[in-house]
Amino acid sequence: ELKVEQNPLFLSMQEGKNYTIYCNYSTTSDRLYWYRQDPGKSLESLFVLLSNGAVKQEGRLMASLDTKARLSTLHITAAVHDLSATYFCAVDKTDYGQNFVFGPGTRLSVLP
Amino acid sequence: NAGVMQNPRHLVRRRGQEARLRCSPMKGHSHVYWYRQLPEEGLKFMVYLQKENIIDESGMPKERFSAEFPKEGPSILRIQQVVRGDSAAYFCASSPIGRNEKLFFGSGTQLSVL
Numbered sequence: 251e252l253k254v255e256q257n258p259l260f261l262s263m264q265e266g267k268n269y270t271i272y273c274n275y276s277t278t279s280d281r282l283y284w285y286r287q288d289p290g291k292s293l294e295s296l297f298v299l300l301s302n303g304a305v306k307q308e309g310r311l312m313a314s315l316d317t318k319a320r321l322s323t324l325h326i327t328a329a330v331h332d333l334s335a336t337y338f339c340a341v342d343k344t345d346y347g348q349n350f351v352f353g354p355g356t357r358l359s360v361l362p
Numbered sequence: 363n364a365g366v367m368q369n370p371r372h373l374v375r376r377r378g379q380e381a382r383l384r385c386s387p388m389k390g391h392s393h394v395y396w397y398r399q400l401p402e403e404g405l406k407f408m409v410y411l412q413k414e415n416i417i418d419e420s421g422m423p424k425e426r427f428s429a430e431f432p433k434e435g436p437s438i439l440r441i442q443q444v445v446r447g448d449s450a451a452y453f454c455a456s457s458p459i460g461r462n463e464k465l466f467f468g469s470g471t472q473l474s475v476l
Contacts, residue, residue, distance in 0.1 A: 292470055349420070
């Protein structure tokens with residue numbers, strides 16, 4: 251059974267600091283997705299990583315995928331308050347469709 | 363281009379009643395997925411449908427839950443004889459094709475069972 255873990259689960263950081271969120275998964279997959287969710291809101295797609303070594307960047311966020319280590323990272327550079335949200339990684343467990351297995355989420359609070 | 367539309371946004375039911383949740387995918391999307399999110403948890407896959415077909419319902423409870431995506435109209439997630447444990451946020455997502463595409467999520471339906 252595919253399991254997806256994230257750490258940390260809670261992260262409180264000051265504006266301007268850097269930090270990394272880790273996503274580990276238990277079985278082979280080369281498709282990993284990062285989503286953001288604000289409280290009471292839906293999920294917003296951040297990154298789609300489709301191969302080993304994939305790296306994508308958008309603003310202060312950068313995501314990477316190491317399929318051999320079964321690890322993805324979401325790096326935050328010079329955090330700002332607007333990044334406060336819950337971040338989920340998801341791994342596609344099938345060869346068809348999108349039966350995503352989501353991690354438990356990392357709740358990020360960026361403090362002034 | 364409207365996004366994934368879910369309604370109602372909030373639904374309150376008493377134990378034993380039926381809950382019907384609706385989802386209209388984005389225009390041009392023929393794949394619909396339902397996920398459930400319990401408080402403080404990640405999303406759990408329930409069911410994957412294409413028009414008139416259930417492709418994967420491995421995450422759906424065997425009893426009381428059913429889903430459909432008819433040729434015309436929205437996808438419906440139906441929960442019969444609701445219990446308190448069914449209280450959760452139910453998210454619908456759609457995609458244009460079946461693989462390597464990100465999912466577009468609706469705003470969700472918050473179901474509260476009294």
